[in-house]
Structure formats: structure tokens, C-alpha cells
Amino acid sequence: MLSAAELAIVALSLQIALLATVVCLPFAIATAWLLARKKFYGKPLLNIVVHLPLVLPPVVTGYALLILFGKQGPIGGMLETFLGITFAFRWTGAALAAGIMGFPLMVRAIRLGIEAVDKGLEDAAATLGASRSAVFLHVTLPLVTPALLAGTVLGFAKAMGEFGATITFVASIPGQTETLPSAIYTLLQVPGGEDAALRLILLSVAVSILALAVSEVLARRAARKVAGL
């Protein structure tokens, strides 16, 4: 079956993707809500910045992260000095890169969901005495559940498969930042590594199919509930 080294790679990949998705989700919801419901100065700019990682070559995003969040970088330096958080060449850095790359996908899916919510239902909740935050919590958010799930799955899948930005930002250090894609890439660079690479490839296919199947079941359940069935 799986060797300890292979298991470690899968575990690390899951750990990185989970952290990236969980941390990104609240920010993605807030950003999606701003873009869907609010009019404010600089909204087009925010829209562009959020979508940049989607259109930039990943290696550019990774390099930008290295400049900003590296030990000498303006943000990375401050975080290290004041909070003791290091991103460069750590698994947390891999999670940061994976999160940034998945963020626009999450925002897009959730934003579409929020835009599809009937504002009339939110008005109805307000006349029943619900404050704006209560309306969001009890009406908007539950009605967005399918989009939330879709966004989360997309973000998670992107985080699991992220390669370019991750390898640029945190390299591929076994046990620290070596994820499934970077391990596969490394193996393919070595003569005779194809067999070991194939095992990891099949493994990543299995993880992806499992994640999709689970999300499909959850999404169906949520869609039925939101439709009032």
C-alpha cells in the first residue's frame, strides 16, 4: 500500500489545502458580499485585485508573495517581528499561496450566489424585526449555502492542485512544503521516477474524486433545502 513518505505528502497537502480554504472562506464571503451588494468608491479596483491571481501567471503571483511575505519583505518582516509568524519556505507559506490562488474562485462562486438571493426575502426579514446582521445570518447566508459549498470545493481543489505560485514562494522541501503536485513534478525530473510518480498521480486522482463526490452530495442536499423542498 502507501509508504510512510507518500502518506506524509498526502497529509501535508490536505493540511495545506484545508488551512487555506478555512482561512479564506470568511474573507471570501465578506468580499463577495461587498462586490454583490455594496456600491463604493474603488469597487472596480477591488474587483481587479481579487481576480488578479486568476489571470496572472502563477509564477508571478508566487514571486509577488516572496517579495511581500519573504523574511525581508514588508509584510513578512513585520509578521515575523511582531507575531512570530513565518511564511517563507514553511507549510504556512504554501497555505498562503494556495489560499491566494483559490480566493478568486471562491469569491466568484459566492458572489453569484448572493446576487441570486431574492432581496424581497431580506426585506421581509427586516419587517419581522431582524437587524441587518441578523438578516445576513438567518436569511442571506443560509440561502447562499449551495454557492458557499461550490466556492469552498473550488477553492479546496485549487489549493490541492496549486503548483506554480507555491514552488516559487516556498520551493519544494520534503516534509515542509512538498505537496502532491510538487512531489510528482520532482519525481518526474528524476530518471526512473515515473513509477513512483504514477502512484502519487493515482492518489491525487482518488483524493479529487472523493472530494467532488462528497461536495456533490452536500450541494444537492443544500439546493433542495434552499428551494423549500
Next chain:
Amino acid sequence: MSLNVDIQSKLGAFELDVQLRTKAGTTVVFGRSGSGKTSLINAIAGLTTPDQGRIAFRDTVLFDAQSGVHVPSHQRRIGYVFQNARLFPHLSVSQNLDFGARFAKEPLSVAERRQMIDTLGIEALLNRRIAALSGGEQQRVALGRALLSVPRLLLMDEPLAALDTARKQEILPYFERLHAQGGPPMIYVTHDMSEIVRLADNILVLRDGRSVVGGTVEDVLADPANVKLIGVQDAGALVQGIISGHEADGLSTIDLSAGQLHVPKIGAPVGAKVRMRIRAQDVILSVSEPKDLSSQNILRARITEIQTGEGPSVAIALRTGSDRLLARITRRALAQMQLEVGQEVWAVLKANAVPPSAIARSENNGVVA
């Protein structure tokens, strides 16, 4: 004085300029589609902000453009039943019902809640999902949901408009019962006359965004000057009566203050007070006592006002006992009959002119029960 509205708003090319002062009971806001009815109650609910003016309820100012007061919807305690129910699809019926209660300062007691659910006949629906409800059931749940949030005022935006006639007749009694059981004062938007007969104490008529006529429903409907405004098909005065018998031939007899009416059988017991609308176009006038007519409904009446307009027809106000009637006849007939104010005439109407939908049970002072 409970609600006092004086607002102006410009929405694109549409201008809203409405004054409304309500007393206790139900005030019907009447007007064609596009006359500004929904804009008015959305402003009262706080869902929209008018450009100018003031809205006050009892001693609370809800909106005042000059001093910049705008109490948000959720703090107004004004219930709203929308035309299309707007139930929360992700919640069950009972979760929908209880949505507002958690925000209410003094929610209804368990017994009061049960009583409300019983009154609305929705007990069997409590565990259902929203998609499994019919249109009529949805509106009843929406009404219950609004009432369980313990509003001080209830707004209803054509709550029956999306339903067919049979469903309307099924739900109207719930609204009437609610009214009789001392529910909150209501602002009820509609353009359906049968709902006005059954529910209205007062009426405000809107036209092109302006409030043109307001007052008690009896006064407004009996005024010949309002015939065009109400619509020549729909115009007609309300009369009060008491059911005195149900005949074997399928007619019911109603005693009026000055005579009797025989109408198609109605479903209320002998002795019940009723209020009915007699359409102006169903009233025929005769200067001599009519004999050998097929109609059994002949009332002695006196002309109190003749309203001639530009069209070919004339609106005539009549008094019969303590009731008022409206009749619409042609200008030519007026000239040939030489009718004058003060003249005694006979008013004739066919039995079928008063269908059950134009009759409502009533208690004192026309308050529908």
C-alpha cells in the same frame, strides 16, 4: 390619530405625493396598478426612503426628511404581508412563523400563538416545507408570521391578488376574523371591490401617485363625484341590512332601513348584520311606482345629488331610509325623466345584481366581523 403620512418621492418619471391619516380599523388603499400603492406602503415599512416629508405612527416619528430621522425597518414594528408571501424557503412553516418572535420585545405567549395558528387554520401545515404549500396556504402562513412578530401596524400589499376567486373566498374570512379579534390596525392595498366591502373601514384612493380622496368607505363610495375615480364598472354605494329569512326558492331576504332586498342565498344566519355593495350601473330609476316588473327589489328613494360629467352617463345619489344609493343612468334618460334633486323616485335592482361576493357580515358601524 394613529398613522400620519405626508411624503413626496421621485422615482424616475413617477412622482409620489401622498397624504394619509388613518384612524383605528382597516384603511384600504385603492387605485389602479401603477398608482403608487406599493410605493406608499414600502415607505411606511421603511423599505424605501422618500425624498421629502414625514411619517409618524402614534407618538413616534418614523421618518422626517427635515430632521433626518429614518427609523430602520426592523425597529418600526410594522408587519408586512407581501403580494407573493415571501416565505423563507430554507425554513419550515413553523420556523417561518416564529422568525419574528425572537426579535419581538414581548412575543406572544404559547397559548396566544396556538390560538393564532388555530384562527388561521394552519395547524396541519406546521411541519411542512414551503414548496409543499398552495398559494392560499402560503398567504395564511405569511399573515401568521407577520402577526407573531407582534406588529403595531400591519401592511398588506394585495395579499390575495395572486389567488383565484375560490382561494380568495377561502382566505377572506381569516382576515375578517382577525379584524374582529382586535388585531393591529391594517393598511390594506387592493383594487378588488369585494375585498373593500368585506374589510374596509376607511379608504384612500390613489391616482397617478397622488392621494385624491379619503374618508370612511361608506362616504367615499356613496359620493357620486367619485364614480369616475372608482371606475364606472365598480362604483356603487354600501348599504346595511339584517338578514330576515332564507327562502326555499334559493333567495335570502335582507331588511334595509327602508324596504327589503331579495338576493341570491347567502351563507349567514337569520339576524346577521350585513353590508353590501350595490353597483351604480345595476340600479334602475323610475319616476312612477313600477308594476309588473320581473324585479322584486324596489326601494323608495329621494334624489340628493346629480353629478353630470363629460361622458354620456350621469351619477345620481339617492337616500333610502338611512342608507345611500348610487345610480348611473344616461344623460338622455335624465333629460327625458326630468329628474331633479329632492325628487322622490323608485330604485329598482335585479336580485342577481348583488352576488354573495358583494355582501359581508358586519357588526356595529360597518366594522366587518
